[in-house]
Amino acid sequence: MTNVLVGLAGNPNSGKSTLFNALTGARQRVGNFPGVTVARHEGAVSRRDEIINLVDLPGIYSLSAFSEEEVVARRFIMDEKPHLLVDIADATALERSLYLWVQLRELGLRTVLVVNMMDELHRAGRLLDCDQLAKLLGVPVVPTVARKEKGLTQLLDAVVQAAQAAPPPPLVLSYGPELDRMIEELARKIERTDFLTAFYPARLAAIKYLEEDGPILAQGRREHPQLSAEIEEQARQYSLRCRSAFGESAASLITDYRYGFISSILGRGVLSMDAHIRRLNLTDAVDLALTHWLIGPVVMLMVLYATFWLTISLGNAPMGWIESLFGLLGDLGREYVPAGLLQSLLVSGVIDGVGAVLGFVPLIALMFLAVSFLEDSGYMARMAYMLDRLFRMFGLHGYSIMPFIVSGGIGGGCAVPGVMAARNLRSPREKIATVLTAPFMSCGAKMPVFTLLAAAFFPGYVTEALFWITLASWGFVFIAAKLLRTTIIAGPSTPFLMELPPYRLPTCKGLLLHAWERVWQYVRKAGTLILAVSILLWAAMTYPGLPEQRRQHYDHASQTVRERQDLSAEDQTAELAALDAGRAEEAIRYSLAGRIGRALEPISLLAGFDWRTDIALVGGLAAKEVIVSTLGTAYSLGDIDLENSGMLAQRLAQSPEFTKITAVSLILFSMLYAPCFVTVIAIGREIGIRWALFSVVFNTSFAYLAAVLFYQTATALISMA
């Protein structure tokens, strides 16, 4: 048995992942390429005494190393030196697909060319002669239909055979007499000076210098700065000469000739039309409606709403199961662990903390199933296409739509899968702006907070209030995105040429694997970092405990109540509950979180919040729904049930320090301030830990500013009136 390392390369939407899943099944490992968030999928397949280690490279159109995906692919090829690359071409867009193959072969790599989606090609009434193509290209060509698992064994056989054969010489193209002469001269100089010849053939290096290829130029500068500068200068001169002679730079001419080469190959009896079939292109027909200026947006809203509604309504039941399971665990803990700090740590810290996090799992799984479906079917690209103009005005991208919707753009989503959904965004600046603002949306955990405040201060208008809150969060997303994109992440929008792939029915296997992968990542986090933070937050709200004297006071008071004979059993219970609630209020006031809250009071009063609200907001850093329960404790009402916060609403409405203006200010603040810590971790994963910390500071400052501005203006207006 020998091991063969094989990279799987190909354009986006070429069915690369489908092929990879079909080949490796569930036997795949998911990791990350070093230093980037691009996921790396690996899997092994054995065939004829060979173990083929497959690495699924990110989908790319070329090897030019501008985008993160291209850099990853280049680094894999250069550093890990795969025995061979399987290049997957979309049979229906063969010309464009072969561009990448030409680049791979110019680098001298062994390749097996897969022509995928042969069925679609046939349906379009076209014929492809794979044998002829193989003869003209000089490499094995395997036709496949990955989604129906057709052609897989032939592919594996071709891989084994090619891996054992002698490596073919690099592909040498003619770039026309003028350019060829320049390449030769440059190559001669490179050869003479022995520059980079340990890594690349001289002619290839010459071409790459004319193309101004980033990674190779950087390597040259490292290896031999002076020589590299000379060669760069010479290449620049040549490029200028090209421009004056042909009106195009050398790099452009090289691309033109590559396409010329491809066209000439395909013209030689490779591709032909089947004269008997001429069918209507289904995708084009559907797009007439789905991207229509009026019907398109209407359908899009319906699709978004349906996605949202399906995930939430299907996710609620399993979420409830998980909650009850953890509730049961908590009861067991209370039953069998002696009362005291250990019990409190286990029940309030570990079980409640991890339970809250795992409770999101069904929601995340469903969200990702839906997002993958939209993505794989091709509809996501259409949404991005229709919304791009609007979103670009605020420095965002059409693809920002999904993170926003999932985060709660229609109310009731979750920012954790929302932030993860930003992975589809390939423009770095737009992605950062999207990830930082998506937590403003009205996620499911903020809904109880909004409902509570609306019920207390705008009774009878709760639904209307929630609608305006959701609308306002969109407004703030756009304002903050614009602010970020004109200051710290300023810069032109990344050039983004987006393909509209044909509509395709996603494969079940692909959808499930994709959702499972995301969920597993999330659960693993819950097991480690999230557990640690839950315990930390629990400690902040528990320590330091009440001083001995106060504890004795409460114990003594309870004892007295219990001993009183003049009270009925009911009154006694009520008195005891009131005492416990008072004790809880005092305890939280005395704890670290309470001290922070009280220390913050002078600043927070500008926005109308007293120390009680501050504690609740500090607690909300763990999870937004904690705001409600902590407010309950701080207002000495004991445990507050999220579903039944009527008493707290009444209490708030009666308290003199809480007015309608305070309520709106609090709604604004809790909508905008620091994301909950699970989201912060997700942000760290997607765009780096520094941006995650930034999101805490920026969002909180933004929220504070908005709340203070509102509170002060509103108070001033009222006092004037």
Place this chain on the structure above:
Amino acid sequence: MADVCLRHIPSNASCTIREVRAEGELGHRIRELGLIPGARLSIVGRAPLRDPVAIRVRDYTLTLRNSEADYIFVDLIDDHTIEADRD
């Protein structure tokens, strides 16, 4: 057969690329996706806000923003030529 910018081509019209004036990364990207002088393309449609534009080129559909289409100069192919091609 006027030299016009891709932005001003009406929907459903066909044209041939004459020149791509973009430089650097954008220029490279545009060309690598097959939008090179001589390539034939047709306008499939425009997004509801008239931007981006969807084009059909080399048997696939590509969308680009108007600001990117501004770098692409084309020769319109009139309908008769297209009809002649089909036969």
